[in-house]
Amino acid sequence: MSDTVLQVEDLSVHYDVRGGGLLNTRKRTLKAVQQVSFELRAGETLGVVGETGCGKSSLGRAVLQLVRPANGRVVWQGRDLCGLSDRELRPARKDLQVVFQDPLSSLNPRMTVGEIIAEPLRIHQPELSAAERTEKAAEMMTRVGLLPDLARRYPNEFSGGQCQRVSIARAMILEPRVIVCDEPVSALDVSIQAQICNLLRTLQRDTGIAMIFISHDLSIVRYMAHRVLVMYLGRLMELGSRERFFARPCHPYSQALLAAVPEPDPGRPVSQYADPLPGDVPSPLDPPSGCVFRTRCEHATPVCVSQQPALELAEDGHEVACHHWRRLGGHGAAT
Amino acid sequence: MSALIDCEHLEVRFRTEHGDVCAVNDLSFQLQAGECLGIVGESGSGKSQSMLAMLGLLADNGYATGAVRYRGRDILNLPRRELDQLRGDRLAMVFQDALSGLTPTMRIGDQLAESLVRHRGLSRAYAKAKALEMLEIVKIPAPDTRYCAYPFELSGGMRQRVMIAMAMLCQPEVLICDEPTTALDVTVQAQILRLLDGLKRHTGTAIILITHDLGVVAGLCDRVLIMYAGRAVEVGNTADIYASPQHPYTAGLLRSVPTLGGDPDTDLPTIPGQPPDLERLGAGCAFAARCGHTFGPCTEQLPELTRVGPAHIAACHRVNGP
Numbered sequence: 324m325s326d327t328v329l330q331v332e333d334l335s336v337h338y339d340v341r342g343g344g345l346l347n348t349r350k351r352t353l354k355a356v357q358q359v360s361f362e363l364r365a366g367e368t369l370g371v372v373g374e375t376g377c378g379k380s381s382l383g384r385a386v387l388q389l390v391r392p393a394n395g396r397v398v399w400q401g402r403d404l405c406g407l408s409d410r411e412l413r414p415a416r417k418d419l420q421v422v423f424q425d426p427l428s429s430l431n432p433r434m435t436v437g438e439i440i441a442e443p444l445r446i447h448q449p450e451l452s453a454a455e456r457t458e459k460a461a462e463m464m465t466r467v468g469l470l471p472d473l474a475r476r477y478p479n480e481f482s483g484g485q486c487q488r489v490s491i492a493r494a495m496i497l498e499p500r501v502i503v504c505d506e507p508v509s510a511l512d513v514s515i516q517a518q519i520c521n522l523l524r525t526l527q528r529d530t531g532i533a534m535i536f537i538s539h540d541l542s543i544v545r546y547m548a549h550r551v552l553v554m555y556l557g558r559l560m561e562l563g564s565r566e567r568f569f570a571r572p573c574h575p576y577s578q579a580l581l582a583a584v585p586e587p588d589p590g591r592p593v594s595q596y597a598d599p600l601p602g603d604v605p606s607p608l609d610p611p612s613g614c615v616f617r618t619r620c621e622h623a624t625p626v627c628v629s630q631q632p633a634l635e636l637a638e639d640g641h642e643v644a645c646h647h648w649r650r651l652g653g654h655g656a657a658t
Numbered sequence: 659m660s661a662l663i664d665c666e667h668l669e670v671r672f673r674t675e676h677g678d679v680c681a682v683n684d685l686s687f688q689l690q691a692g693e694c695l696g697i698v699g700e701s702g703s704g705k706s707q708s709m710l711a712m713l714g715l716l717a718d719n720g721y722a723t724g725a726v727r728y729r730g731r732d733i734l735n736l737p738r739r740e741l742d743q744l745r746g747d748r749l750a751m752v753f754q755d756a757l758s759g760l761t762p763t764m765r766i767g768d769q770l771a772e773s774l775v776r777h778r779g780l781s782r783a784y785a786k787a788k789a790l791e792m793l794e795i796v797k798i799p800a801p802d803t804r805y806c807a808y809p810f811e812l813s814g815g816m817r818q819r820v821m822i823a824m825a826m827l828c829q830p831e832v833l834i835c836d837e838p839t840t841a842l843d844v845t846v847q848a849q850i851l852r853l854l855d856g857l858k859r860h861t862g863t864a865i866i867l868i869t870h871d872l873g874v875v876a877g878l879c880d881r882v883l884i885m886y887a888g889r890a891v892e893v894g895n896t897a898d899i900y901a902s903p904q905h906p907y908t909a910g911l912l913r914s915v916p917t918l919g920g921d922p923d924t925d926l927p928t929i930p931g932q933p934p935d936l937e938r939l940g941a942g943c944a945f946a947a948r949c950g951h952t953f954g955p956c957t958e959q960l961p962e963l964t965r966v967g968p969a970h971i972a973a974c975h976r977v978n979g980p
Contacts, residue, residue, distance in 0.1 A: 374843035374844065374845065374846075375814075375843050482932050482933075484932055485932070512700035512701055512870065512933065513700060513870055513871075513872070513911055513914065513915060514700060514910065514911060514914055514928070514929040514932075514933075515932060516914070517914035517915075517916070517926040517927070517928040517929075518928045518929075518930075520916070520926060521925045521926055521928060524925065525925075539843065539844065540844075541844070541918070542873075542915070542916040542917055542918055543916050545916065545918060545922050546916040546920070546922045546926065565922065569918065579845060580844060580845065581918070582848075583844045583845045583847065583848035584844060584873065584918060585847070585848075585851065585871065585873030585874050585876065585877045586873050586876065586877075586917055586918060586919070587872040587873045587875075587876045587900065587912060587915055587917060588876050588900070588917075589876045589896045589897045589900050589901075590897075591876070591877065592855070592876075592877055592878070593848075593851045593852055593854075593855040593877040593878050594852075594855055594859075596848055596851075596852065596877070599845055599846075599848035599849045599852060600845040600848075600849075602799070603813040603815050603816065603846060604813075604843070
């Protein structure tokens with residue numbers, strides 16, 4: 324497709340961990356992301372949702388090559404980023420930026436906010452003078468809703484919401500084409516979350532930047548994303564348009580996730596929630612055979628134990644990895 | 659009916675290098691037997707500190723004044739020994755971070771049994787039977803095996819269940835839960851909310867739920883108290899407050915939360931600015947700087963909690979004014 328900015332194919336991320344065995348020295352492989360494929364289109368936001376340990380953050384980092392994938396390809400402007408050296412990656416880094424969850428710890432405490440925001444310019448556009456950098460940083464501060472007068476302050480003088488604005492300004496100053504936001508509002512107060520969400524949406528409208536928005540909060544993802552990718556234990560469960568996903572989720576895991584969202588509606592008390600999924604997410608070091616979701620799925624049958632479901636194409640370009648999605652319909656709306 | 663907990667003019671202060679900081683100011687509320695009260699606020703609003711003060715758990719530089727009565731008896735100035743008898747027995751608390759609430763080097767079963775031996779003087783064997791029963795009530799799978807597990811061996815959701823089991827062991831009359839599901843995944847959160855709802859229904863335990871999540875409050879709480887900058891700004895039945903919030907802060911909060919039913923194509927309404935610095939509060943309403951409806955008295959005079967409906971109060975000058 325012509326408007327694809329980033330193509331991710333069969334991406335896997337593995338970590339070596341030590342643990343278990345005699346003296347805790349047995350080496351094991353944690354497969355955090357397994358064979359995930361998707362494309363990111365120009366100007367769109369792809370929401371990546373899932374619970375702790377599902378691999379959504381690892382996926383975001385692997386796309387940016389902040390962790391090196393074990394397998395797969397990340398195709399950016401016709402080149403696979405996975406094989407490139409750090410030096411060869413540098414031009415791409417300019418276009419692929421990131422905002423992390425913890426606003427304070429991702430900012431250098433010894434640099435002023437103005438320096439932090441201008442730092443990418445110093446690295447990627449060394450031809451600019453200090454005055455030009457300062458001017459650009461001030462301009463960027465205004466765009467993210469910070470008074471340029473604050474440029475000489477240090478991050479610890481800022482609130483969480485302001486720090487997140489600084490992170491966004493730093494990420495946006497090189498006018499990147501793709502930004503990965505990893506739980507950018509989870510650490511913020513409710514009244515500040517909406518401000519930051521709106522800011523990201525405005526920046527996207529103005530610049531046409533493509534966004535990967537990683538979050539565990541489905542209500543926020545619905546508000547931010549054009550398409551939704553659901554992960555569970557490192558695997559892609561479902562991928563489709565926001566409209567289709569929230570109206571008729573195909574995968575039983577997606578259905579359960581949606582049903583568990585506490586809505587601010589006193590007319591829907593906890594006692595009326597659908598039965599929550601039983602149990603916890605299994606250890607990613609020892610995932611179930613076949614379909615990784617089967618241990619918590621009420622629809623599981625023997626085939627789910629023996630065979631890993633392939634990603635199938637449903638209508639509207641929706642993709643789903645479940646042996647029984649046709650039977651479960653994706654017709655019974657979960658909300 | 660007299661209230662189970664009657665909190666009157668509670669004030670919590672912390673001594674700091676820059677002088678005293680007031681974290682909770684003139685907080686009054688009542689908790690009736692069997693009800694679930696939600697306390698909602700953002701970080702620094704004083705929601706957690708007010709509860710810690712009630713149970714005598716403030717940090718060393720903190721102190722509380724006012725009165726907190728449990729069944730008519732002031733517990734704020736109780737001698738340590740008497741307070742210890744109440745805490746964990748009649749009044750129990752569950753914290754957000756279950757791992758730090760459990761002793762890491764002790765098997766969870768022993769931790770559970772200990773509180774029964776200590777508060778109820780049960781024999782070890784009987785305490786163990788009771789503890790196992792409670793692990794079953796909070797739906798811990800294979801309770802016999804888990805009884806011998808150490809906290810680090812359990813998942814986050816499982817640890818939170820153990821914390822709730824421990825809190826519920828002595829059948830307390832009041833269970834205070836401070837962000838009990840904030841650290842949990844949404845499917846596990848649904849399990850814990852269901853569990854708390856069941857406990858409320860079947861044991862009649864009154865619950866105070868401290869949270870920033872308006873969805874959780876809607877699902878569980880009969881009444882809600884909204885705090886801002888250390889003060890209660892609105893109190894009422896959950897249904898009334900959600901249907902017609904009277905304080906602009908409450909209204910703004912409710913509007914700014916994205917929902918599964920809202921229109922995702924329009925920007926979220928927001929509350930501008932950020933919560934105030936507690937060390938630099940002015941004379942007027944603490945919310946005035948962020949409020950779109952201010953007039954004359956808002957920046958000069960503190961608004962008092964005023965009745966705006968049956969069992970519904972709000973602290974906003976607009977309630978009486980233009």
